[in-house]
Amino acid sequence: MNLQILTEFTINTISMGSLYALIALGLVFVFGICQLVNFAYGEFFAVSAYTLYFLGTFTSLPWFMVFLLGIFAGVAIAFLCEVVAFRPFRDRSMDALLVTSFAVSVIAQRVYQLSISPRPKAVPIPDFMNRTVTIFGIGTPLRNPLIIATTAVLLIALTLLMKKTTLGIAMRGASENFTTARLMGVPANLVILAAFIISGLLAGVVAIFLSARTGSVEPMAGAGPLLIGFIAVVIGGMHSLPGSVVGGFVYAGISNVLSLTLPTTMLSFRDAIMFAIVIAFLVIKPEGMIRGNYHEERVG
Amino acid sequence: MVVNTTHDTIKTDPILNVQSIDVAYGSVRVLHEVSLQVFAGELVSICGINGAGKSTTLKTIAGVLKPQSGQIVFRGQDITGKNAEKTHRLGIALVPEGREIFPSLTVAENLRIGAFGRYDAKRYAQDLEDIFELFPILKERYNQAGGLLSGGEQQMLAIARALVSRPDLLMMDEPSLGLAPAMVDLIFELIETLKNRGITILLVEQNAERALKIADRAYLLSTGYIKFAGRPEDMSETIDITSVYLGDGEGGF
Ligand SMILES: Nc1ncnc2c1ncn2[C@@H]1O[C@H](COP(=O)(O)OP(=O)(O)OP(=O)(O)O)[C@@H](O)[C@H]1O
Numbered sequence: 001m002n003l004q005i006l007t008e009f010t011i012n013t014i015s016m017g018s019l020y021a022l023i024a025l026g027l028v029f030v031f032g033i034c035q036l037v038n039f040a041y042g043e044f045f046a047v048s049a050y051t052l053y054f055l056g057t058f059t060s061l062p063w064f065m066v067f068l069l070g071i072f073a074g075v076a077i078a079f080l081c082e083v084v085a086f087r088p089f090r091d092r093s094m095d096a097l098l099v100t101s102f103a104v105s106v107i108a109q110r111v112y113q114l115s116i117s118p119r120p121k122a123v124p125i126p127d128f129m130n131r132t133v134t135i136f137g138i139g140t141p142l143r144n145p146l147i148i149a150t151t152a153v154l155l156i157a158l159t160l161l162m163k164k165t166t167l168g169i170a171m172r173g174a175s176e177n178f179t180t181a182r183l184m185g186v187p188a189n190l191v192i193l194a195a196f197i198i199s200g201l202l203a204g205v206v207a208i209f210l211s212a213r214t215g216s217v218e219p220m221a222g223a224g225p226l227l228i229g230f231i232a233v234v235i236g237g238m239h240s241l242p243g244s245v246v247g248g249f250v251y252a253g254i255s256n257v258l259s260l261t262l263p264t265t266m267l268s269f270r271d272a273i274m275f276a277i278v279i280a281f282l283v284i285k286p287e288g289m290i291r292g293n294y295h296e297e298r299v300g
Numbered sequence: 301m302v303v304n305t306t307h308d309t310i311k312t313d314p315i316l317n318v319q320s321i322d323v324a325y326g327s328v329r330v331l332h333e334v335s336l337q338v339f340a341g342e343l344v345s346i347c348g349i350n351g352a353g354k355s356t357t358l359k360t361i362a363g364v365l366k367p368q369s370g371q372i373v374f375r376g377q378d379i380t381g382k383n384a385e386k387t388h389r390l391g392i393a394l395v396p397e398g399r400e401i402f403p404s405l406t407v408a409e410n411l412r413i414g415a416f417g418r419y420d421a422k423r424y425a426q427d428l429e430d431i432f433e434l435f436p437i438l439k440e441r442y443n444q445a446g447g448l449l450s451g452g453e454q455q456m457l458a459i460a461r462a463l464v465s466r467p468d469l470l471m472m473d474e475p476s477l478g479l480a481p482a483m484v485d486l487i488f489e490l491i492e493t494l495k496n497r498g499i500t501i502l503l504v505e506q507n508a509e510r511a512l513k514i515a516d517r518a519y520l521l522s523t524g525y526i527k528f529a530g531r532p533e534d535m536s537e538t539i540d541i542t543s544v545y546l547g548d549g550e551g552g553f
């Protein structure tokens with residue numbers, strides 16, 4: 001019995017942690033390179049999820065095509081965001097960029113409200129995603145082992161990209177010292193765009209699994225993942241890619257422990273307790289669990 | 301080592317021609333009509349006290365800062381206002397003040413970024429061999445994080461990182477700063493070696509005495525103005541270097 005609870009807890013925590021890790025990673029990729037807290041990040045999910053809704057509802061494309069195009073939509077919106085909204089303001093103050101990212105987010109939400117619907121729309125997800133499978137004697141929807149596997153593949157691929165390719169090495173260099181990287185011939189536009197594209201790709205993948213869990217998308221759909229990303233990043237550290245992954249898993253762990261241990265009457269306080277923990281992190285360890293290397297400077 | 305012959309070869313157009321640049325941080329102007337030339341194969345030294353504008357001059361040439369007026373011509377091409385990534389591609393490499401190593405990147409990765417704008421796989425492998433010959437310590441530390449190297453080793457890495465791009469102009473900003481005396485000797489020897497290989501060098505040094513000994517020509521910057529341009533030995537004669545460096549402001553005039 002106890003073993004069963006433990007197994008269930010482990011599966012839930014790892015699958016939820018995988019999702020949170022990807023979310024946090026997408027936020028930190030952009031922050032690491034241009035020190036921008038990207039409030040528009042949530043819209044990468046929302047646009048992806050709405051694409052899943054549209055293609056799933058109005059076309060008869062096979063599911064994998066819908067998924068691929070959904071991810072592509074996340075990448076495309078991230079690309080557009082960088083080129084159209086951020087690039088023109090990059091040589092202004094950081095505040096200008098922050099406000100821009102807010103503005104993008106608000107405008108996008110109004111667009112979904114007015115042009116699609118203010119109410120939730122059902123996202124058709126193939127049945128197999130939510131079919132129950134048995135792992136170590138525990139029944140769980142297939143999407144859980146799937147997100148774990150997907151995350152493992154993505155983390156390995158991203159690690160290889162960042163460690164082995166010239167672009168990845170340049171991105172890591174730029175996130176430590178942007179000016180010096182440019183002095184070595186690393187184009188600012190290239191590394192920043194690459195960071196946004198990875199951010200959009202991760203958001204697109206996450207949108208599939210989040211939509212499978214909630215089954216719907218609404219104009220504020222991006223707010224949830226954005227908040228998850230922030231919390232995970234506060235826990236794990238804003239300046240380190242591995243830190244954000246650790247933060248995602250730790251966040252999922254704490255959240256699941258609370259769900260499991262709090263008496264039912266206290267369960268509604270779970271989020272409040274979670275925020276208290278986040279505040280404690282900000283006070284005691286503002287740099288997060290993993291500090292990372294960075295250099296305070298402006299990006300131009 | 302090759303004996304350095306005096307550079308009275310026919311001087312054609314300078315490889316770098318800085319013409320009367322004004323540079324400001326916000327509303328504070330720190331460079332006033334600074335002009336300087338560097339000819340191919342020369343070692344030119346810029347001296348001056350703290351805050352004279354030496355780093356500002358190098359950063360402006362490299363494209364980190366933009367001049368308010370004036371012109372910078374490099375190998376016949378107007379590069380005024382071009383950003384750092386472009387000037388690097390055109391062949392200007394800066395060894396920045398304070399070394400600015402990427403601390404969590406390995407020596408290998410630091411070097412790899414150094415070649416970024418002008419990377420060529422075949423040439424790179426060859427250049428690495430060459431770098432290891434010049435700096436054997438970097439081969440030993442090849443897979444260590446740059447931040448774990450000693451100050452002197454970091455300086456060698458910073459110079460190597462600039463060299464792997466095969467620059468046509470190598471600019472160094474106070475490469476001996478903060479190093480132990482033995483390491484300072486090593487760095488100056490190295491600069492001479494590079495000079496004897498025919499690399500064009502623009503050197504900024506607080507250690508004016510040492511710099512002037514190896515320089516072909518020198519400039520003195522003082523509070524943003526060029527106060528002297530000419531042969532190093534003339535500079536040592538006309539200006540009391542020590543008084544400049546003791547911070548008499550205008551220094552020795
Ligand atoms: N980022 C900056 N913002 C404002 N003023 C600056 C900035 N950097 C340098 N300055 C000022 O510009 C002037 C020239 O600075 P610069 O760094 O070029 O001098 P330097 O000759 O390299 O001095 P040092 O020998 O100390 O390196 C100084 O008065 C300095 O205070």
Ligand SMILES: [Mg+2]
Nearest residue numbers: 354355356397
């Ligand atoms: Mg300086």
